[in-house]
Amino acid sequence: MKAVGYSESLPVTDERSLFDFEAPRPEPGSRDLLVRIEAVSVNPVDTKVRMRRAGTPEQPVILGWDAAGVVEAVGREVTLFKPDDEVFYAGSITRPGSNAEYGLVDERIVGRKPRSLSFTQAAALPLTAITAWECLFDRFRIPVGKAPTDDAILIIGAAGGVGSIAVQLARRLTNLTIIGTASRPETRDWVTASGAHHVIDHSRPLSEELARIGHPTVRYVLSLTHTDRHWAEIVKVLAPQGEITLIDDPASLDVMQIKGKAGTLHIELMFVRAMHETPDMIQQHKLLDEVSALVDEGLIRTTLGQEFGKIDAANLRKAHAALESGRSIGKIVLTGF
Secondary structure, X not given: OEEEEEOOOOOOOOHHHOEEEEOOOOOOOOOEEEEXXXXXXXXXXXXXXXXXXXXXXXXXXXXXXXXXXXXXXXXXXXXXXXXXXXXXXXXXXXXXXXXXXXXXXXXXXXXXXXOOOOHHHHHOOHHHHHHHHHHHHHHOOOOOOOOOOOOEEEEEOOOOHHHHHHHHHHXXXXXXXXXXXXXXHHHHHHHHHHOOOEEEOOOOOHHHHHHHOOOOOEEEEEEOOOHHHHHHHHHHHEEEEEEEEEOXXXXXXXXXXXXXXXXXXXXXXXXXXXXXXXXXXXXXXXXXXXXXXXXXXXXXXXXEEEEOOOOOHHHHHHHHHHHHOOOOOOEEEEEOO
């Protein structure tokens, strides 16, 4: 089968940073689906792994986790899916990725592709939807429903992949006041279209921007990027007994700064359930099916930002470069081989 991978960690400007090659088609294990991959999207984790984990010339690393495709075959213990089902998923960081014609994935972390979306549109959603859902409803444990509340959530980096879906989920499934951050006209427009009640500029002090819109403190802070850069301001705007969830990798944080507010810090990694095969691993299947239903009901839209053409090394290098620039909006998707 066709695949894209790498043998050594190289800058994305180097043609060998990602290259096309032929790989054996895998065979499904007992709980696995063998999926014919139709579309993939690219996430910051792809670029991070590329620079942190090397392969070998004989066994290149295949990156990519977001995928949408068709079930080709199933393992002997599979009960949730059958051949020809259309699915979407984010996979496991411990297994070969989705940048290949066929991929294996445990059925417990797979959802049914939204019927109303193309494979391209669907591939934009899984990893970020899982991350956003787990942040909101597993880490913060925000109640689902429209009960009246004065609480607000600040989403830092709301125009990115996770931010784009977190804003939508929070707006559709809770009654929180949603405040997103963005610093350019096009990203502000994107966050507003996603459903934020307010959009503030993260290139300015967050405390000043929140005071300007009449929300000097917030109960929830979802920090998706540059947490270390914003940390002092996050501490300042966190309400007493408030909560912070981060998904990025700050070099260091003085977490004792939130002790004076009895604040809570959560760290989200959506791969944990699959990595450790936790007893609640199937929750990712369930939440992806819920997201799929919300899409088909017209309550959530795809976060597809840009299409980069077919799945090959040249286009994936361009996609990695776009993510590394820090200026992409929504998700980058590639379709077909």
